[in-house]
Amino acid sequence: MDWISLLLVPAIKSLVVVVALLTGFAYLSYVERKLVARFQVRYGPNRAGPFGILQPISDALKMVFKEEIVPLNVDHVVYLLSPALTVMPALVIWAVIPVSGASFTLFGQTITPYVSDVNVGLLYILAIASLATYGIVLAGWSSNNKYSLLGALRTSSQMLSYELPMGITLVSVLLIAGSLSLVDIVQAQRGVWFALLQPIGFIIYFICGLAEAGRSPFDLPETENELVSGFATEYGGIKFALFFMGEYIHMITISALATTFFLGGWYGPFVNQIPVLGLVYFLIKVAFMIFLIVWIRASLPRIRYDKLMHFCWKFLLPLSLLNLVVTAVVLVLVG
Amino acid sequence: MLREVWSGSIEILRAMWITLKHFFRPPVTNQYPDDRVPVYPRFRARHVLKRYENGLERCIGCSLCAAACPTDCILVIAAENTEENRRSPGERYAEVYEINLLRCIFCGYCAEACPTEAIVLEHDFELSTHNRWDAIITQEELLEPHEPDYILIRDDQVWVEPKWGHLTK
Numbered sequence: 001m002d003w004i005s006l007l008l009v010p011a012i013k014s015l016v017v018v019v020a021l022l023t024g025f026a027y028l029s030y031v032e033r034k035l036v037a038r039f040q041v042r043y044g045p046n047r048a049g050p051f052g053i054l055q056p057i058s059d060a061l062k063m064v065f066k067e068e069i070v071p072l073n074v075d076h077v078v079y080l081l082s083p084a085l086t087v088m089p090a091l092v093i094w095a096v097i098p099v100s101g102a103s104f105t106l107f108g109q110t111i112t113p114y115v116s117d118v119n120v121g122l123l124y125i126l127a128i129a130s131l132a133t134y135g136i137v138l139a140g141w142s143s144n145n146k147y148s149l150l151g152a153l154r155t156s157s158q159m160l161s162y163e164l165p166m167g168i169t170l171v172s173v174l175l176i177a178g179s180l181s182l183v184d185i186v187q188a189q190r191g192v193w194f195a196l197l198q199p200i201g202f203i204i205y206f207i208c209g210l211a212e213a214g215r216s217p218f219d220l221p222e223t224e225n226e227l228v229s230g231f232a233t234e235y236g237g238i239k240f241a242l243f244f245m246g247e248y249i250h251m252i253t254i255s256a257l258a259t260t261f262f263l264g265g266w267y268g269p270f271v272n273q274i275p276v277l278g279l280v281y282f283l284i285k286v287a288f289m290i291f292l293i294v295w296i297r298a299s300l301p302r303i304r305y306d307k308l309m310h311f312c313w314k315f316l317l318p319l320s321l322l323n324l325v326v327t328a329v330v331l332v333l334v335g
Numbered sequence: 336m337l338r339e340v341w342s343g344s345i346e347i348l349r350a351m352w353i354t355l356k357h358f359f360r361p362p363v364t365n366q367y368p369d370d371r372v373p374v375y376p377r378f379r380a381r382h383v384l385k386r387y388e389n390g391l392e393r394c395i396g397c398s399l400c401a402a403a404c405p406t407d408c409i410l411v412i413a414a415e416n417t418e419e420n421r422r423s424p425g426e427r428y429a430e431v432y433e434i435n436l437l438r439c440i441f442c443g444y445c446a447e448a449c450p451t452e453a454i455v456l457e458h459d460f461e462l463s464t465h466n467r468w469d470a471i472i473t474q475e476e477l478l479e480p481h482e483p484d485y486i487l488i489r490d491d492q493v494w495v496e497p498k499w500g501h502l503t504k
Contacts, residue, residue: 035358037362038357038358038362039357040357041361041362041364042362042363042364043362043364295355295358296351298354299347299350299353299354300350300351315340
């Protein structure tokens with residue numbers, strides 16, 4: 001194995017993924033504002049460029065040129081590091097997500113449609129997703145602000161709690177697919193999507209995904225009516241934009257993982273004849289999941305904090321365990 | 336508990352159905368600086384100093400408006416009319432007439448107090464300025480004609496819901 005396929009190809013693929021995700025984040029903020037506006041019978045941003053499509057660029061410029069304010073008594077290193085710690089895991093997860101089924105050859109190199117096919121992909125995802133909590137907790141702690149600290153405490157307990165049912169649900173997916181590799185999991189859905197075999201699992205995963213990404217109705221980390229802005233209270237300018245980026249890329253990641261685990265990944269009609277369709281189907285499914293998330297944000301109010309914990313520990317966790325047991329028993333009986 | 340899960344799910348689906356219905360409606364927003372909403376003829380915004388048909392000013396400089404003004408935002412300094420310089424039919428006219436719009440509360444007492452119906456509140460509601468001193472409007476700006484083309488005026492018909500008439504018939 002020469003250095004090109006070992007270093008250069010993964011590096012270029014990572015670059016492509018990161019650039020795609022950052023562009024996706026910028027336009028997701030535009031799309032979300034537009035969608036929420038239409039749900040509220042408004043127009044949404046339509047001033048910058050035709051239909052407001054230059055809005056993300058103007059937002060980004062505004063954020064970059066804002067004054068860098070660092071409050072007096074913050075822990076400097078941690079304060080500046082934590083926004084990056086929030087963005088990094090959401091980006092790194094994408095290393096193992098296959099976006100299409102077909103490899104292609106370019107300059108004599110076989111290019112696979114994923115950065116790497118780790119044989120413990122699912123464990124890798126669960127491990128990296130947990131890291132996202134650190135950024136938020138450290139941000140809340142280093143800000144030296146009560147609102148930030150409360151937001152961070154809530155975030156940590158919420159994310160830790162909701163990781164459990166999510167992990168258990170993914171174990172039932174693992175039981176059916178028989179592999180931890182994401183490529184194998186998608187290929188196991190060639191015939192029938194896991195969303196149909198695991199409807200309860202899909203719903204549990206989706207609810208936990210909302211909670212993990214801190215999306216409404218589980219956006220307790222930044223309850224602006226009681227905690228100002230939660231962990232992000234003391235952050236401004238590009239540092240705040242990084243938190244924002246982390247949240248939105250998380251949203252894309254959760255949608256992509258739901259697509260991979262439950263909605264058949266790149267599979268769809270005629271995908272074997274025309275391999276490019278795989279990427280199209282994948283993007284369509286991700287876009288549908290994102291629309292669903294925004295739709296839920298426009299529909300449901302934020303739930304109370306104790307209800308959030310009760311819902312997770314007294315309902316979702318037993319239900320996901322039950323789902324796992326039933327899946328295992330059925331699999332043994334069917335053979 | 337099963338009933339709770341069931342009813343909760345139904346409520347969530349109902350909420351999402353309502354938002355979905357709204358999603359397909361056209362937006363109700365007025366794109367204000369581009370699409371202007373016409374005002375009613377009796378809409379009361381910025382003051383205008385009226386004239387008679389022959390072009391003479393109605394204002395006689397009596398300062399009753401300034402006396403009636405609860406926020407004391409009107410300044411009137413009167414001067415005598417002469418044969419060479421006749422600006423109003425009476426003995427005196429307003430040489431200086433200024434209204435500080437930063438203080439004005441648009442109560443319309445000045446219009447009520449005016450004996451010659453010289454000052455009235457009319458349709459121009461775009462009163463923002465780049466400079467505080469520009470908020471004090473002078474006689475030149477106040478005097479008729481002041482009908483800027485960005486102010487649209489609609490007809491005075493009051494819209495009545497059609498079924499109201501049917502109920503009494």
